[in-house]
Each structure stands twice: as structure tokens, then as C-alpha cells.
Amino acid sequence: MRVLYFAWLRERIGAGREEVETSAPTLAALVEELRARSEGHALAFDDLSAVRAAVDQEAAELDAPLRNAREVAFFPPVTGG
Amino acid sequence: MAAPVLHVSVQEADFDVAAECARLTEGRADVGALVTFTGLVRDRGGDVPVSAMELEHYPGMTEKALTEIAEQALARWPLQGAVVIHRYGLLLPADRIVLVATASPHRQAAFESAEFLMDWLKTRAPFWKKETTPDGARWVDARESDDAAAARWGRG
Numbered sequence: 629m630r631v632l633y634f635a636w637l638r639e640r641i642g643a644g645r646e647e648v649e650t651s652a653p654t655l656a657a658l659v660e661e662l663r664a665r666s667e668g669h670a671l672a673f674d675d676l677s678a679v680r681a682a683v684d685q686e687a688a689e690l691d692a693p694l695r696n697a698r699e700v701a702f703f704p705p706v707t708g709g
Numbered sequence: 710m711a712a713p714v715l716h717v718s719v720q721e722a723d724f725d726v727a728a729e730c731a732r733l734t735e736g737r738a739d740v741g742a743l744v745t746f747t748g749l750v751r752d753r754g755g756d757v758p759v760s761a762m763e764l765e766h767y768p769g770m771t772e773k774a775l776t777e778i779a780e781q782a783l784a785r786w787p788l789q790g791a792v793v794i795h796r797y798g799l800l801l802p803a804d805r806i807v808l809v810a811t812a813s814p815h816r817q818a819a820f821e822s823a824e825f826l827m828d829w830l831k832t833r834a835p836f837w838k839k840e841t842t843p844d845g846a847r848w849v850d851a852r853e854s855d856d857a858a859a860a861r862w863g864r865g
Contacts, residue, residue: 635765635837636848685770687833697860701767701835702860705851708836709748709807709827 629694632664633672634703637679640672655681656690659701672702680705714790714812716755717775719766720799724808725808733790733812740789742819745810746827752802754849759840763805764797766836771795782811782834785825788817791824825862832859 631648638644652658663673673679681688682701694700716732726747734740750762779791792810793857796798809826813819838849 632767634835635839680825682767682770682835685767685773687774701770703767703835704836704837704848706832706833707838707849707851708766709831709855 629697630699631666632699632701634701636704637672637702641666641668650694652694654690654694655683655688655700657691659690659702678704690706711789713788714792715776715779715783716790716792716794717772717779718794719768719771719775720794720796722849723796723805724794726805726808726810729792729794729808729810732792733810737789739814740812741814742816742821743810744819745808745845746796746823747805748807748827750800750802750804750806754840754842757840757842757844759802759842761841762800762806763839763841763846764800765837765839766795766797770857772836775830778826778833781829782822782826785846786811786813786822788818788822791822791826793830794831795834797836828855828859828862855865 629648629650632645633641650658650661652661659673663670680703683697684699714733727839730743752759779793782791789812794808796806809823811819811822832855839846840849
């Protein structure tokens with residue numbers, strides 16, 4: 629699965645994307661696996677109230693099931709416009 | 710009524726407001742109201758001077774999200790067309806960031822839908838702003854007032 633990071637999550641993790649082997653059933657479970665990858669990951673996911681997510685480019689809640697997702701993205705609340 | 714015009718673009722380049730308006734009005738005389746909103750880079754963030762702004766986005770999802778938001782507007786109001794353009798990359802104070810334009814036979818639909826497009830875009834389109842200030846660069850925080858503004862239109 630492709631995992632993308634944007635804005636300060638990307639900076640804390642030190643990469644904008646990575647390939648992840650996972651059988652996590654939900655986004656929340658995936659976050660727990662990603663947290664263990666490095667200090668940067670742990671820091672990026674330190675406060676989940678500041679993290680939003682998308683599954684296959686559709687906004688998703690953290691308790692959303694992953695099913696056969698190909699692309700998951702994590703990012704802060706959006707600030708465009 | 711003919712199928713409404715829909716133009717969505719995520720681009721690094723600047724845009725020409727008059728040319729974008731022409732997309733909605735050219736070759737027709739049934740448009741009675743044309744509303745445009747242009748967002749610009751301010752030279753301050755709160756009390757802090759801002760010398761530049763970097764806009765990051767999520768290629769792929771951004772275009773999809775903006776198109777979905779624009780289609781919602783076309784479904785909710787009797788519009789003859791809508792244009793949504795959002796820039797990314799490095800921008801300077803006074804640069805244009807975003808354009809929303811809506812065309813309708815009457816003004817209420819054009820005004821309301823333009824506001825709706827901006828409110829939804831600010832809370833749903835995957836863009837992130839990073840400001841350069843005298844103390845260094847900082848990510849702009851999302852505002853609760855933007856969530857409240859988007860919420861008054863109900864769920865999509």
C-alpha cells in the first residue's frame with residue numbers, strides 16, 4: 629500500500645511517501661503500525677486530533693475500514709482558499 | 710437551459726480573472742449575474758509580517774475534491790456555470806491564490822453558490838499553507854470559523 633504524508637506530517641516523517649506492507653483492518657490500526665516505524669513517525673502521529681486522512685483520495689475518518697485500499701494519505705486539517 | 714459550464718484547475722501559474730469570466734459569458738446573453746471571488750496572499754498573518762507563502766497540495770485528490778465541490782454547487786443552485794481555480798507553489802504577498810466564479814440568471818444563486826464554493830473549498834480541498842515570517846517558516850493553522858462557515862450549508 630502506498631502511504632502519503634503532507635505538510636508537517638511529511639516534514640516530521642522525513643518523506644512524502646512510502647510503500648507499506650500491512651494487513652491493518654482500519655486506518656487507526658495502520659496508524660499504530662506506522663507509529664512504530666521511527667521517532668519521526670511517532671512524532672507525526674503524536675496528536676491524532678490534528679491528523680486527517682484520505683483513503684484512495686476520499687476523505688476518511690480514522691475508524692474507517694481499509695479493505696483493499698491502494699493509497700492512504702495523512703495530513704493536517706486543510707488550510708487552502 | 711444548456712449544460713452548465715464547469716472549469717476546475719489546480720495550477721502553479723497565475724490566472725486572468727477577465728479571461729475566466731469570459732468562459733462563463735462568452736457567446737451567450739442569458740447570464741444575468743456573474744459573481745467572482747479572488748483570494749489574495751496577505752502580507753500579515755495575525756500580527757506577524759508574512760514575506761512569502763508556500764502552498765502544498767495533494768495531486769489527484771485536489772482536482773477530484775474541487776470537481777466534487779463544484780458539482781455540488783451546480784446541483785444546489787440554478788447555475789449556468791462555475792469556475793474554480795486554485796494555485797499552488799511559492800506565492801508572494803498580493804499574489805492571487807484562488808478564484809471562484811459563478812454565473813446565473815439571477816444574483817441570489819450566483820452570490821450564494823460562490824460563498825458555498827469558498828466555504829467548502831476551505832474545509833475540504835487538500836491544500837496546506839506555509840508562511841515565511843521573520844521568525845522562520847510556519848504552517849498555518851486551520852480555523853474553527855472556517856468549519857462553522859462550511860457547516861451552515863449542511864452535509865454533502
